[in-house]
Amino acid sequence: VYEMGSTFKALSISMALDSGRVTLGTRVDARDSLRYGRFTIHDFHATHRILTVPEVFTHSSNIGTARLALMVGVEGHKAFLRKMGQLDRLRTELPESAEPLVPKRWGELNTMTIAFGQGLNVAPIQAVMAVCALVNGGNMMVPTFLPRTPEEAAKVSHRVVSEQTSESMRYLMRSNATHGSASFANVPGYYVGGKTGTADKIIHGHYSENKVFTTFMAITPADKPKYLFMTIYDDPMPAPEDHGFHTAAYNAGRVAGALIRRVEPLEGVPPEKNPPNQPFPIIARLGYGADADKTGKE
Template identity: 55%
Template sequence: MKATPEFGFRRPPYVRIRTGLMLAIFAACYLTIGGRLVMLGAVEEAVPVAWPSPPSKARPNLLDRNGHVLAMDVPSASVYAEPRKMVDVDEAVEGLLRVFPDLDASDLRRRLSSRSAFTWIKRTTSKAERDQLWALGIPGVGFRDELRRLYPNGRAAAHVIGAVNVDNIGIAGIESWVDRQGLQALRGAGLNLGGNLEPIQLSLDLRAQHALTSELSEAVTKFQAIAGAGLVMDITNGEIIALASLPDFDPNVPTDALKPDRINRVAVGTYEMGSTFKAMTTAMALDSGLFDMRSVVDASAPLRFGRFSIRDYRGQNRPLNIPESFIHSSNIVMGKMAMAVGPEHHRTFLKRLGQLDRLTTELPESASPLFPAKWGELNTATISFGHGIAVTPLQASMGIAAVVNNGRLLRPTFVKGAPVEERVVAEGVVSERTSEALRFLMRLNARVGSAGKADVDGYFIGGKTGTSEKVVNGRYDSGTVLTAFMGIAPAHAPRYLFMTVLDEPKPLPETYGFRTSGWNAVPVTGKIIARVMPILGVGPAGTPPLSPFPAMASARAWGSNLFVGGPRVASGISY
């Protein structure tokens, strides 16, 4: 090979060709890779993640009757991963567990190691969690902006408010009702109204709700009951001011609501309500015209049906008139009066009072009453004092409200200002005179009967107690009871009804071994009345009302006829 003086050896032409060819090949590879990267970027932009569910949509705020927020939407983010784009699964798992320590490590590693295109990591995270995860910068992990439902008062009125699922769709209570009022249809049409939804104002008073729940919780603990329930209802329009069922749950953790003991005992639980039913039986008897306040019924011997006998608890063993039978809560008298009216009329009367049909309100949770298909004399006798028929406490409250508000049966509501006329189930279920008689008897019971421990000074309350034996192993067990109390205030012109139920309360030394309603449900209701009435703007009256029961005024002249063989207090009763 020939050399030149300046440059040494001269390269052959084929070397230059080979070098150019290799440069061209490398350039083509780089161009191909670059083009592929550009294409992938374009595809990522054009083809979004295939979400398994649509992003959560806005819901209207829920307010109490005074405008306090019960439920609201807050911004949130859900975390997802695209396993196919994972660079280092172990590093991703470690980072995710640092932010979300409650995740299952083995399950997370298994899902991130798969070849799937998408998997959820965590739904509805907090802003702090999102910021922490963002700082880690884990490849293949992303966020989706969503809305999370927040219940700022925690457990307060949980059984009324209900809850939503992770997609912000109502699954219980008022939240479910809201969806059924058209919100779900709007979502199905692809509309997202954002912040344009008007808030929904419920009939609940958050302050009254707290007072009710607080006193009820204290009673459940004190009497070692397995559960408790209560409500405050405006008798004049059927609005529910407060409702509590214990144990309850936190709607911010909706899975707690799935526990079997977390049911809404007021609207879903069905119970034999015991002697509270005697208010309805007495109203039926008086309204039938077969009995009046002077009627005397012999309760000196048990009521017998073959081998089955109906006795009085701590019976007087003598003839009783109607006021006596009410304050002594005589099973015998109630059974005899109901049988005199007749099984068919008895059944018809209870149906008119809404006790034999499923009660429907805004709450989707409800239960059908349980009663005998064949209604004979024995059924009439036992149902007259609240055994042999099981209804929801809300249903029973509705019936009691009707017999003391001059016979107007209103379907309860949880929405403030819901039109009353649209909820009138029946008018004139009892006469005005019968209604006044029931108010008089309930007031009398608070003065000299079993409701005395609920008689709060200045509030002129009335009420009826109830203690029912529960069925254990197919038989009634006298040691396992459900106690209930229905109180009205003020008794002469009822505005509010207070209902309390304690499930399996235990006797205490201070109750002298008794577990009946007068020793537990009644005093608890008295405490609730004392706390709630001032909240609702009703202060204690300095003096009793003048002539509170005008149709019953003649009772003052009945003297000894009012209490045959008993204390002669009618003519001097302090209303």
């Protein structure tokens, strides 16, 4: 099990949207670091301004995501993550699995850090399961390694978020590929959506200052996802051309893009010449377009 870093922001933002307390137009204050007792939450790429929800996602704001989670509250946060299968051991056809590492005492600070992927350790396939549910229309189903027909899948699935919340997450992941941290995986012709995650690696019970665990989630096509790619790196080294950066965009993100470019043609999915005409109809009715710009509006 691992800390999944900022890929967990997809769960946190979908939770806030699905609760009804937050909309895509909600603004959160990320002008200053967020202090809680002796702890301070920073943004890796700080904007020092008020952000809309799409900006919280594309700028991967720890501060903004923590504030959104606090709007839902500790108990609501725990209930949502349990519903999304993140607090219990995931069982599949393979016997090898591990229990998530969950805080014994879960208070507001835990909700703030777990919101951006720190303080809760899950199996990568658990995170995949949750993100699949967030983008497939809102239906959760336990992963399987065996063939399963759409009808069989429907029988074992249940709704966890609304269709509007699901479309919002597809929209946010697509926007992150066009002008956010997922740009390295934005392969032309596949209408990719994605989210990066970089977590400080835990060594002997302490966070390392220079070793990370990176994650990248990509969906294709973002309007009606058929595939979800997950790439993970354990302690990646920065490439010479990346100016010392070893965060997820530079390794897991690049590899996810390479996988999409190579694997999808093997699956008989050629690149499309034109993007979909009306990719996000619900979002369009709310006043947003196919790809939000830096203000969160078309």
